[in-house]
Amino acid sequence: MALLPLQRLLSLRRGRRRRRTRARGTSIVAKRKGSPCQQGDSSQDGKRMRFSGPDLPMDVWHHIHSLLPMREAARASCLSRAFQYFWRCYPNLTFSKSTMGLNEPKSPFHPKWTDGQNFVLVNRTDQIMKNHLGTGIKTFTFQYYGSCFDTSKLDTSKLDSWLQIAVTSGVEKLEISLSLGYKSEHYNFPCTLLFSRSGGNSIRGLHLSGCAFRPMAGLGCLTRLHLYCVHITEDELGCFLSNSFALEELDLMECSDIIRLKIPCLLHRLSKLDVESDREALKVIENKAPNLRTVSISSYVAHHSIGDSLRVKDLEMHCSSEFNLVHHVCAKLPASMPNLEILRISSVGEMFSVPSAPLKFLHLKHLDIYLDVESEAFSPNSDYFSLVFLLDACPILENFKLELMHARMKHVSVLEDSSHLRQMPGLCHGNIKKVEIIGFCSAKSMVELTCCILENATSLECLTLDTIAFGTENDDVDASSLDIHKSGSKCLRIGRHMVAEAHRAVLAIERHIAGKVPSTVKLNVIKPCSRCHIVKQR
Known part of the structure; x- marks a missing residue:
């Protein structure tokens, strides 16, 4: 119900010229002491921006705007200067072909489609992230899927800069899903960003796919870790887990460099483990986490012990290569x-x-x-x-x-x-x-x-x-x-x-x-x- 006033306003004003008439009992102060939207404020001192809508405090409008889907929030920024500020403070950023309005090609064997879509995706992401510099980003998701026909090639330095913007703004959920297609090596995730002074102290969810992750420490606030087709050694993962004391969920899929998974006893909050390895790389799970409750194993290791499992209550097992x-x-x-x-x-x-x-x-x-x-x-x-x-x-x-x-x-x-x-x-x-x-x-x-x-x-x-x-x-x-x-x-x-x-x-x-x-x-x-x-x- 909270979205109805804003949706009604958008429907009335879409396609019309912005009018600067004074509406009855409605105004939003564009610049307010303590507002997160102050940064980038181009309004004159003391000026106020008015539009015809319900008389609500600015923080309420900001919250309503943040509940909109990303594409609708971007469209709403065209209605007034106030909504432009709201858009620059929009907290949940997801960049993919679908959120950018790039329809999938009828045939995947069209190199022009792949090049064009990825080019638009990267440039729109770059523009939006630059406009969000210094704002409070809570969720950052970037999905890039290249192919053998893709000649545009992702400029990973841009991805590094986007991650720096997100991490320094206090991002809570970080998700990177990559399939570069044009080369065999993986994107090297810039771990130095996470462990710097202004690094990932706020990250609670980390989802990585199709990259190399070489952590040098842990993340104190991290509660969910999902790694899919990620290059990380068992020693690097062990060090990371040993210093991520708040971890509650661990999901590993097709991480072929890990042969022996060691889960330390320091992870008292770890309650869910999901492991999948079709290549039979993973051989042993040594679990010492005392409060593990939910386990899903799709691997040869399903036939073997997973360590301390006395408190496990929910178990799913699948083995694609072993019988009985x-x-x-x-x-x-x-x-x-x-x-x-x-x-x-x-x-x-x-x-x-x-x-x-x-x-x-x-x-x-x-x-x-x-x-x-x-x-x-x-x-x-x-x-x-x-x-x-x-x-x-x-x-x-x-x-x-x-x-x-x-x-x-x-x-x-x-x-x-x-x-x-x-x-x-x-x-x-x-x-x-x-x-x-x-x-x-x-x-x-x-x-x-x-x-x-x-x-x-x-x-x-x-x-x-x-x-x-x-x-x-x-x-x-x-x-x-x-x-x-x-x-x-x-x-x-x-x-x-x-x-x-x-x-x-x-x-x-x-x-x-x-x-x-x-x-x-x-x-x-x-x-x-x-x-x-x-x-x-x-």
Whole structure:
């Protein structure tokens, strides 16, 4: 609601000539003692600037102006001299092609588009930053994405000057995302700016991507550190972390120079860790931070200990190169992370079934398992039904989600095997309230898993069985999946084998599951689309 007066004013005055008439009861003093907008004031002594708008104090107008999106704030500066001062004091500066109004080219293979857009982006950024010299910048974000066609080449000395303006003005959040494209070396972040007397004592969030970061000390106020494709050695990072005592979040992605991540015990406030390394560079995580609560690991190191993790409550694990992650979780995690409450596992290959007597997750309430069946996760030698042992190891579990990524079902179908379904009475699933299976198939072991949950989950409220999963069989796409509905929407492209399996899954639900669902449980069956997912006879 606070923006309505300013928006109304902008709509009335846009496209009109600025009139200098005295409006009833409205004036803004352009120069006020203690105002951050005094710098760059070109008004004469004692003169006041008037415009037709609500009678509000100058600091209120300044605050309203700061809430506008950046492009709208820049446009508003054309209305009056007062708004020009507000624009020069605008605190949240984000420079990218989108904020500069540079639409992406229809084809990325247009060198003129790349050169022209980057040239405009750099020049507009340079002009705006020079006008903000000496003002209070709270957020500075610069995104530059070159390509092999880009011949304009970013003048990094300009970026150095912008960073100096931002840092010396007391910036709180600093984000630099670069992809220079035309050369292999990275931009060397000017660390001397951060550790000088007038340096980054106010920085709370530091986000760097595509550059080299060689810190020589830490930042006392830093609470969030995000490094993506950044060149920094493990010793440099260790020194930086050891002197950044206020750090709460640490996010490292594709920092290939780090082999052994060492998190010092001095980081008492560190509660969130996110590590991703597809190149298998990271081998070991030595964590000594005593209050780590949330951990996300996408790396080979997912199979190894992450040090002091007794207080971890939220864990996400993914390993793109190692098999049997689910089996590893059942065998190792209950002892190393006994206080887990949320667990998400993404496995690319399970060659073994879940052990029949795994250790207990006594505090686990939410369990998500993602299986990439195309990468042989839960191959026919394994067994979906064995997951009941994992559920039994979670006595207070409330929500269970199982998601499969497959284009062909490789297990024995329940429609082809007339033998009795296996049962496992007496399991402890009493607290489960919600179960969701995405990519439900007609595999007999999948049907047995679902029936076992229905028999033992006495508190179950909702069961969702989604028979559609989205695989990667691009050469086997059913053309009917491209049909467009009258509403304008369309189904995603899936293979014809998956379409056929989805129809078999629906039949398996009708024959073996629907009749066993208690009246207190809501059953949601997501079936193939009647228009797009049609089985064609060949």
